[in-house]
Amino acid sequence: xxxxxxxxxxxxxxxxxxxxxxxxxxxxxxxxxxxxxxxxxxxxxxxxxxxxxxxxxxxxxxxxxxxxxxxxxxxxxxxxxxxxxxxxxxxxxxxxxxxxxxxxxxxxxxxxxxxxxxxxxxxxxxxxxxxxxxxxxxxxxxxxxxxxxxxxxxxxxxxxxxxxxxxxxxxxxxxxxxxxxxxxxxxxxxxxxxxxxxxxxxxxxxxxxxxxxxxxxxxxxxxxxxxxxxxxxxxxxxxxxxxxxxx
Numbered sequence: 560x561x562x563x564x565x566x567x568x569x570x571x572x573x574x575x576x577x578x579x580x581x582x583x584x585x586x587x588x589x590x591x592x593x594x595x596x597x598x599x600x601x602x603x604x605x606x607x608x609x610x611x612x613x614x615x616x617x618x619x620x621x622x623x624x625x626x627x628x629x630x631x632x633x634x635x636x637x638x639x640x641x642x643x644x645x646x647x648x649x650x651x652x653x654x655x656x657x658x659x660x661x662x663x664x665x666x667x668x669x670x671x672x673x674x675x676x677x678x679x680x681x682x683x684x685x686x687x688x689x690x691x692x693x694x695x696x697x698x699x700x701x702x703x704x705x706x707x708x709x710x711x712x713x714x715x716x717x718x719x720x721x722x723x724x725x726x727x728x729x730x731x732x733x734x735x736x737x738x739x740x741x742x743x744x745x746x747x748x749x750x751x752x753x754x755x756x757x758x759x760x761x762x763x764x765x766x767x768x769x770x771x772x773x774x775x776x777x778x779x780x781x782x783x784x785x786x787x788x789x790x791x792x793x794x795x796x797x798x799x800x801x802x803x804x805x806x
Contacts, residue, residue: 646658646661646662646778647662647777647778647779648778648779648781649778649779649780649781650781650782650783651780652695652696652780652782653699655760655778655779655780656696656699656700656703657703658776658778659696659700659703659749659760659762659776659777659778660700660703660704660706660707660776661707661776662775662776662777662778663704663707663709663762663763663764663774663775663776664704664707664708664709664774666774666775666776667764667773667774668772668773668774669773671745671773672710673710673743673744673745674710674711674712674742674743674744674745675704675709675710675711675712675744675745675746675747675764676711676712676713676714676741676744676745676746676747677697677700677701677704677711677746677747678697678746678747678748678749679693679694679697679749680692680693680694680696680697680749680750680751680760680762681693681749681750681751682750682751682752683750683751683752684752686750690791690792690793691791691792692751692758692790692791693749693751696749696751696760697747697749700747700749700762701713704747709764712744713730714738714741715730715731715732716729716730716738717729717730717731717736718736718738743767743768744767745764745765745766745767745773746764746765746767747762747763747764747765748762748763748765749761749762749763753787753791756781756782756783756784756785756787757779757780757781757782757783758779758780758782758787758790759777759778759779759780760777760778760779760780761775761776761777762775762776762777763775763776
């Protein structure tokens with residue numbers, strides 16, 4: 560009987576395998592002492608295994624964790640690339656200043672109405688030296704940050720309005736004409752660095768008591784000039800040729 564049963568199983572498996580089916584068979588004992596073959600056929604073609612699934616099956620938990628970290632890092636890099644393309648890198652000085660002001664508004668760590676005063680942007684390698692470029696950036700930030708909700712104050716106001724034949728004046732850079740003290744405020748400081756074809760700027764709002772950075776921003780003015788002396792007005796004078804009388 561067992562021999563007959565084996566033949567049945569063999570023929571059944573052989574015939575179904577010819578048509579390309581997946582087969583599951585089992586032998587079920589019956590109450591009368593006989594055996595019944597139970598056959599399950601599913602699918603037409605065998606299920607294809609994804610190679611990535613097979614590879615994942617052999618990965619250790621540590622490898623999976625490293626791979627997950629890699630994928631997350633890739634997403635962060637995509638965000639960084641978008642930030643560089645659309646936010647931090649600008650083609651005009653106007654857009655660069657707008658970028659700094661917008662970033663400082665968006666990166667603000669705490670909501671505050673505390674007064675903010677803005678200082679001139681200085682050279683990165685010389686904190687006590689600025690240029691017309693640095694003054695233009697800081698003057699423009701007064702407008703941009705004020706329009707974005709910062710409580711900007713003008714600390715260069717004299718004790719009185721001075722008048723002469725050319726006009727009337729209130730702001731000055733002469734210390735003896737300014738107030739000796741300024742109310743507790745936040746201070747905006749900024750630096751710039753001249754690079755080949757671009758200028759990199761960094762700005763931050765600092766609590767002048769604790770030194771805590773309230774917000775910060777960076778932007779790159781991608782002007783594209785081979786020589787940025789046009790921007791900083793420090794181009795070398797044109798070469799001159801002396802003309803003399805031939806003897």
